[in-house]
Amino acid sequence: MNIHSDKILILDFGSQVTQLIARRVRELGVYCELHPYDMSEDAIRAFGAKGVILSGGPESTLEAGSPRAPEIVWQLGVPVLGICYGMQTMAMQLGGQVSPGSVKEFGYAEVRARGHSKLFDGIQDRAGEAGEGLLDVWMSHGDYVSRLPEGFSRIGSTHDLDYAAMADETRGYYAVQFHPEVTHTTQGKELYSRFVHAICGCGSAWTPHNIADDAIARVRQQVGDKKVLLGLSGGVDSSVVAALLHKAIGDQLTCVFVDNGLLRLHEGDAVMQMFAQNMGVKVIRADAEALFLERLAGVADPEAKRKIIGKTFIDVFEAEATKLKDVEFLAQGTIYPDVIESAGAKTGKAHVIKSHHNVGGLPAHMRMQLVEPLRELFKDEVRALGLELGLPREMVFRHPFPGPGLGVRILGEVSKPAADTLRRADHIFIEELRKAGWYDQTSQAFAVFLPVKSVGVTGDGRRYEPVIALRAVQTIDFMTAHWAHLPYELLDVCSRRIVNEVPGVSRVVYDISGKPPATIEWE
Numbered sequence: 254m255n256i257h258s259d260k261i262l263i264l265d266f267g268s269q270v271t272q273l274i275a276r277r278v279r280e281l282g283v284y285c286e287l288h289p290y291d292m293s294e295d296a297i298r299a300f301g302a303k304g305v306i307l308s309g310g311p312e313s314t315l316e317a318g319s320p321r322a323p324e325i326v327w328q329l330g331v332p333v334l335g336i337c338y339g340m341q342t343m344a345m346q347l348g349g350q351v352s353p354g355s356v357k358e359f360g361y362a363e364v365r366a367r368g369h370s371k372l373f374d375g376i377q378d379r380a381g382e383a384g385e386g387l388l389d390v391w392m393s394h395g396d397y398v399s400r401l402p403e404g405f406s407r408i409g410s411t412h413d414l415d416y417a418a419m420a421d422e423t424r425g426y427y428a429v430q431f432h433p434e435v436t437h438t439t440q441g442k443e444l445y446s447r448f449v450h451a452i453c454g455c456g457s458a459w460t461p462h463n464i465a466d467d468a469i470a471r472v473r474q475q476v477g478d479k480k481v482l483l484g485l486s487g488g489v490d491s492s493v494v495a496a497l498l499h500k501a502i503g504d505q506l507t508c509v510f511v512d513n514g515l516l517r518l519h520e521g522d523a524v525m526q527m528f529a530q531n532m533g534v535k536v537i538r539a540d541a542e543a544l545f546l547e548r549l550a551g552v553a554d555p556e557a558k559r560k561i562i563g564k565t566f567i568d569v570f571e572a573e574a575t576k577l578k579d580v581e582f583l584a585q586g587t588i589y590p591d592v593i594e595s596a597g598a599k600t601g602k603a604h605v606i607k608s609h610h611n612v613g614g615l616p617a618h619m620r621m622q623l624v625e626p627l628r629e630l631f632k633d634e635v636r637a638l639g640l641e642l643g644l645p646r647e648m649v650f651r652h653p654f655p656g657p658g659l660g661v662r663i664l665g666e667v668s669k670p671a672a673d674t675l676r677r678a679d680h681i682f683i684e685e686l687r688k689a690g691w692y693d694q695t696s697q698a699f700a701v702f703l704p705v706k707s708v709g710v711t712g713d714g715r716r717y718e719p720v721i722a723l724r725a726v727q728t729i730d731f732m733t734a735h736w737a738h739l740p741y742e743l744l745d746v747c748s749r750r751i752v753n754e755v756p757g758v759s760r761v762v763y764d765i766s767g768k769p770p771a772t773i774e775w776e
């Protein structure tokens with residue numbers, strides 16, 4: 254089975270929600286890739302899409318020099334779906350007209366299906382007076398299509414908009430002014446299904462089972478009988494890579510787990526038990542606590558700490574790699590958002606808020622070839638693959654844990670006593686979250702060690718000791734986040750347990766900052 258034979262190309266005009274288009278299409282069992290709208294004609298031809306989707310975007314087609322779909326898109330002979338800006342540029346390029354709206358339209362709208370179209374066939378939220386389909390959708394636009402191109406007819410309208418959707422069924426061109434990729438458009442997924450399955454004729458081969466089979470086959474082909482090294486953190490991505498490679502190449506895989514002294518309580522033992530003992534994976538535990546703490550001693554600046562930790566990871570990793578003979582491949586847990594974001598980062602002028610360390614960045618001078626079996630997958634697909642490969646649920650659905658670990662959760666200077674205190678407080682917080690059923694309702698939760706002392710009183714004695722902050726956030730993509738509205742009772746239990754059970758903590762506070770303006774980690 255070739256899971257890549259039926260695939261959709263998404264050309265990105267810069268909408269905030271373009272990634273969601275890809276997620277929806279993948280959820281329907283169809284492989285797709287996201288590329289910038291100015292992808293070269295040769296690359297578009299070579300891609301071999303069964304259909305093309307043009308995303309929304311922030312610009313106006315009425316501005317000189319605004320983006321257009323490459324002409325080749327209209328010559329491929331495959332269906333095309335335009336979303337918002339994608340609809341507007343489709344109209345412009347094929348001979349219709351776009352006009353500036355007098356008001357911008359954001360949020361809910363009701364679309365009335367007009368005539369019959371393959372796109373809306375069989376989908377509606379309810380029926381209108383004449384039995385026509387009505388759809389609840391989400392809009393976000395200023396411009397609108399004011400004249401249809403030759404060959405098109407209108408297939409949907411709203412109270413304010415004559416052409417909320419248009420189609421040229423003969424050529425297989427469809428377009429909607431609203432955003433079917435957001436969940437507020439309740440029939441959005443069905444609408445994408447109409448496009449990718451009914452109109453483009455794609456099958457549904459992109460499933461966790463087939464993804465696993467395919468990834469295993471590809472790894473075997475790439476690696477042959479050579480040896481592979483993997484940095485295993487116990488986090489979701491590297492754990493799924495470990496399970497996959499173990500299945501694909503068994504003994505040819507060696508993992509290096511670096512205990513940098515900045516891990517969660519019992520993390521090292523848990524990783525060894527899970528992978529080395531239960532699964533029979535070869536794991537080397539590199540005990541580097543002393544080295545990390547020594548290099549971090551006296552350093553308080555967050556960026557300086559991140560750089561030291563990143564560099565030390567590389568040193569430890571390289572030392573382990575040279576001990577193993579003839580390793581030719583280095584495996585990494587690079588996932589699809591990393592690929593998309595680093596492509597964006599190359600062209601963008603974004604500020605560096607913090608240098609996200611990635612042991613991933615290390616191999617340039619190690620002369621090893623990369624094995625990146627998760628490169629095409631979104632996080633939810635990585636998790637589904639992990640379950641498919643037999644990893645336990647609690648491992649697959651754990652909160653992410655940053656490479657620098659407690660190093661960026663102990664504010665200022667890092668020390669072993671601070672790390673020990675923080676580990677214990679963090680453990681209590683996570684344990685209580687799980688007990689209360691809140692772990693799965695938060696995306697990331699942890700404790701932070703604040704090196705400010707405050708006065709407390711216990712058993713009639715005075716305490717003058719550091720503060721622990723608790724942080725729990727809810728987010729989809731970790732780019733923005735809300736603080737979690739944890740129940741007071743839960744916070745109360747955590748606070749009391751931490752002050753009572755962890756020596757050296759005078760009080761506990763809860764972080765109620767969103768991202769932005771704060772970031773998720775404190776450093």
Ligand SMILES: Nc1ncnc2c1ncn2[C@@H]1O[C@H](COP(=O)(O)OP(=O)(O)OP(=O)(O)O)[C@@H](O)[C@H]1O
Nearest residue numbers: 484485486488489490491510511586612653654656
């Ligand atoms: N303690 C560690 N020992 C060995 N490798 C590590 C360690 N910490 C991080 N790495 C490497 O750095 C990579 C990036 O870390 P990152 O935290 O982004 O991913 P992850 O730990 O696999 O997953 P998650 O995002 O769920 O934490 C990991 O995939 C792993 O290869």
Ligand SMILES: O=c1[nH]c(=O)c2[nH+]cn([C@@H]3O[C@H](COP(=O)(O)O)[C@@H](O)[C@H]3O)c2[nH]1
Nearest residue numbers: 608609610653654655656657731772773774
């Ligand atoms: O592997 C990592 N190496 C890092 O250096 C790093 N810094 C932050 N994070 C994680 O990234 C997400 C967003 O965090 P921030 O809002 O703090 O930037 C959150 O999930 C953070 O835990 C890191 N992960």
Ligand SMILES: NC(=O)CC[C@H](N)C(=O)O
Nearest residue numbers: 309310337338394395396
């Ligand atoms: N969301 C969009 O794609 C918006 C398209 C265009 N920028 C407009 O305002 O009409």
Ligand SMILES: [Mg+2]
Nearest residue numbers: 486488654655
């Ligand atoms: Mg991690």
